[in-house]
Amino acid sequence: MIYSERVRITSMVRVRFAPSPTGHLHIGAARTSLFNWLFARHCSGKFILRIEDTDMARSSEKMSKGILEGLKWLGLNWDEGPIFQSERIEIYKKMAEELVRKDHAYYCYCLPEEIQNRKKEAPFGGRDWKYDRFCLKLSEERKRELEKEGRPKAIRFLVPEREIEYRDLIHGSISVETKNIEDFVLLRSDGLPTYHLSVVVDDLDQGITHVIRGDDHISNTPKQILLYKSFESSPPEFAHLALIFGSDKKKLSKRHGVTSVIQFKEDGYFPLAIVNFLSQMSWSPGEEERIYSVEEMVKGFSLDKLSKGSPVFDLAKLEWLNGQLISQMEAEELAPYVTEELRREDLWQEKLDKEMREWFLRLINLLKERSHTIKDFSVRAKPFLTDGLSYDPAGIEKYLKDERLGKLLPKLKEDFLLMEDFTSPHIEQVLRQRAEKEGVKAALFIHALRMLVVGEPVSPGIFEVLELVGKDKTIKRMGKFQNI
């Protein structure tokens, strides 16, 4: 809070989300993006999208599109970009060479195999080994020879010996001795930059003031700070987010089930529910547990209120949140989504949008309270939209095997047949009267009707169900009693 106030006065906040396009928009990446976005919007700053596609072998245009699609769906609109690193290759190269000129970096002619061999001879299988600066010590003459040979060369950063301390906005002070850091490669021998170089050059070029990213980058940060210094610039602020874990406390991955944002869309979740869910991992937007509007989240967001520990992904919580959202939405708002879902399940009829629009909205209202995802609507709406019922066997056993039904159901059917106003309160009145007259519990009729009309032992309140299904269909379905 204190910090963001200060920044607001001195300069505009600029943050970025910089995924590498090696997969779909992962739920963890979406959360990182969300926190960047919330921070930018809270500070009235800029949110920049950058695609880190310097690893050509693993990147593809298709994946980039998938990421953009996911961000758009979540509503995380960006102000600048997408900027593709693959289009800036020359710049990185130039910057690396400049560092060589300034003696902050040097050419390395070592072949990967050579390094492997030297590493292997070191203790612990080389796990502790750091680049031995072989090429730093090369004589000018030897260098000329190697150049003449046309040996490919990489550029390595010359790591100075010192202590690095920085103040992480989430973790507080973090300090490291650089003697634990090897002379890392900046520019690969194929002329492409490594992550450390491109990220620093870009963050500098794009005027990034706050780097908000996963805490798997904590160990990389000192290297990058060193780079900022050698570019004679001051580093941005850093905020390292705790990564989402699966239920086994390991970094969330495909093993844990659905992790693609778009998959959640297809499974019937709303962006607002997902955004609430993601932000409520590591952050509490308020006192109550509920769906917060985007405006509320933006208003209340603060980096220093984020917790340090890794949250575990809990699908049950997402379902609950999504269900909360659905039940507080108006039927009108829900209609387009339900329509899409019914189309997908081949249950849609054009008249639902025309002469039966009113009926359709009432159906949505009836179903929304017990739906956790949009998918639930197509399952539950089926008996209302089609006559092809399937009867739950356990339900048949439980509710349709009573001896008395054979004699009583036809009587109730007669009652219904005589009704002019087939609406919920009247249906209830008629049914209860019949039950009383016959000396049976109304529940006997109610349960049997539910089985006959819906096919399932569960449904919304039966009288409202019957009203929506309508008199004709109700009577027709009652007639099937003998055949079940």
Add this chain to the structure above:
RNA sequence: GCCCCUGUCGUCUAGCCUGGUCUAGGACACCGCCCUUUCAAGGCGGCAGCACGGGUUCAAAUCCCGUCGGGGGCGCCA
């Protein structure tokens, strides 16, 4: 192996900075009861947590040290 980060109910979190108001609050999940026509929703109640050990202090979930657990990094990947 080295370095770094992290640790409040099963899960998400409030509290920690600024010790006492914390016999640690809320929510999800689970269990029970109420409501009731089933389910859901709602209401009420229950289960369950400060990783451990030292220290500082009249007083520690809160401050300090250590231990243990979990995670990440140590690439010509990002």
